[in-house]
Amino acid sequence: MQYDLLIRQARLHRHADTVDIAVKDGVFTRIAPDLDPTQAKRVIKAEGRLVTPPFIDAHVHLDAVLTVGQPRYNTSGTLLEGIQIWGERKQNLTVEEVKQRALEEIRWEVAQGTLHIRSHVDVCDPNLTALRALLEVREEVRDICHLQLVAFPQDGIYSSPDGPGLMRKALEMGCDVVGGIPHHEWTRDMGVEDVHYVFALAQEFDRDIDCHCDETDDPLSRFTEVMAADTLKQGWQGRVTASHCTAMHSYDNAYAFKLMGLLKKAQMNVIANPFDNVVLQGRFDTYPKRRGITRVKELLANGVNVALGHDSIMDPWFPLGRGDMLAAAQLALFLCHMSGYDEIADVLDLITSNAAKALRIQDRYGIEQGKPADFLVLDAPSAFETLRLLPARLHVFKAGVEVARSEPGRSYVKREQEQETEVTFRRITM
Structure with missing residues (x-):
């Protein structure tokens, strides 16, 4: 032949x-x-x-890429100021400018070997402008890249006007994955309801789940365990991802050990985002300062699937970046002390085979x-x-x-x- x-x-x-x-x-x-x-x-x-x-970017925000400095820079470097700035910037979004920025950044990623991207899309805008743009982008880039879209309630499902209704509409319009942000709700009770509603939508629409979860230095933020419990109750094993989980670096070891066992039992994925995690977290520390990234090495050792995302690229949360997943992997290697020879080989898996498992594309990947x-x-x-x-x-x-x-x-x-x-x-x- x-x-x-x-x-x-x-x-x-x-x-x-x-x-x-x-x-x-x-x-x-x-x-x-x-x-x-x-x-x-x-x-x-x-x-x-x-x-x-090909490399996989398992967590990025294409709606916000290349907006750094618009309307102003994040001077505190905190997650919360980034959300405030994005809240101002998204008032002026248009379908065409979102598409232009997203397409430019996707070309950057493809040129550097990333052909699978999972992008979270802010759906708290009542006009869903960014989602409309990225739904068009998803179709336009099929020849060079496979794009998954996550319905992401940046301001909270219950802490923003008509959050539940906008989430439902986003799924009806074609979002691939259900997102959430329980730690950003006004109260812990509202955060728990955030998780429960995400799982209800996932069951109704037969979708996978990927929530921003416990993206904070607060050791009392413990919504990842709620996600694991709902996963087991609903039988959604293998279909649920908790992104960031940075509070895990502040948990005491006894609780972290229990949580990792629960995550393994629920067959949950964890996605770390080295660039944003190390820049945004630890901002309220004096010294010693926390590194801000979840326990990647320990999660892997306890049988939990871990992958990496670039997260932000020249936006209100991270002013630099060029969409290089190898650079993200190298930074994770440094931050997570994965410098042993065999561990270095494992780091490459975080942006290839492990990420394919998180996105559930193993049947056509490899x-x-x-x-x-x-x-x-x-x-x-x-x-x-x-x-x-x-x-x-x-x-x-x-x-x-x-x-x-x-x-x-x-x-x-x-x-x-x-x-x-x-x-x-x-x-x-x-």
């Missing part, structure tokens, strides 16, 4: 030997050593470079025969080197079609009376 594409001498994550990867009609056809290159229309020589499934040919060729030979270098994503393929490519940068050193010498930062083998 003739292949449309052949990747030669590719190194797969956690596989010692290189293989050739053949693609035909948009799917992986054969994965084996020494396939015949004369049978392929196009051949890419990986030469021992790492080939992975480099396996018969699955869609979505993959990256990285300018590095291993997960270790990938997390060290944040290398160029040389080739980005979706369904066997190249949707992005990058060229690695070059650096040179010149000493007196010597010829200029190119510097390479890559280690060829590990």
Whole structure:
């Protein structure tokens, strides 16, 4: 048979030997050593470079991207001031400008190897302007990116006018996932009702759940356990995600141990967002300052699925960023003390296989025969080197079609009376 594409001498994550990867009609056809290159229309020589499934951004806010400084900057750096600024900015949203910003940022992510994105969309606007825009974007980017939309009540389901009605309308319009924000409701009782209403909607509309939950330094914020209990009562195991969970870094160890056991029993996912978590949390601390990220390493050790999101990109909560999920993974490695050799390999899973499980796309994700040919060729030979270098994503393929490519940068050193010498930062083998 003739292949449309052949990747030669590719190194797969956690596989010692290189293989050739053949693609035909948009799917992986054969994965084996020494396939015949004369049978392929196009051949890419990986030469021992790492080939992975595409990266996944499991938590971002596309409605707010690229609005930093509009109408003002977040001078306190707190989550609450960011919400206040966004409340001012969203009064002036239009469908076209939301689309323009979101499409620009999606191009950034695709260029850096992210082909699956879960975006939360603020649905507290009575006109649902951002949602209307992102529903159009979801259709327009299908050729380069798979986009899930979460109905997200930024101001609280019960703390904002007609929150329950707007959530229902957002799902009727086509949101893929039900969101919530229990810790931001006015009282704890209202926060519990927030969670219960999210689960009721999920059952009614047969949707997965992804709530911003316990995104605070307050050790008394304990809505994640309410989510776990509702998951078990409703039989929604594997379909529920708690995002942020930063209060977990302030819980005492005995309670954290109990909670992690409950999360495992409920088969819940946890999504950490290193950029926002470390910038927004700990703002009321003097010294020592808390790192602000949930217990990623410990959750993994206790059998809980953990993934990562970029969260904010040049918006009222995080002024920097460019949509690079490898950079998010590297930051998580630092913050969570996951610097052991095997742990570094695990960090790559946080933006690939673990995230695919959280988004429930495992059936069409991964480099396996018969699955869609979505993959990256990285300018590095291993997960270790990938997390060290944040290398160029040389080739980005979706369904066997190249949707992005990058060229690695070059650096040179010149000493007196010597010829200029190119510097390479890559280690060829590990």
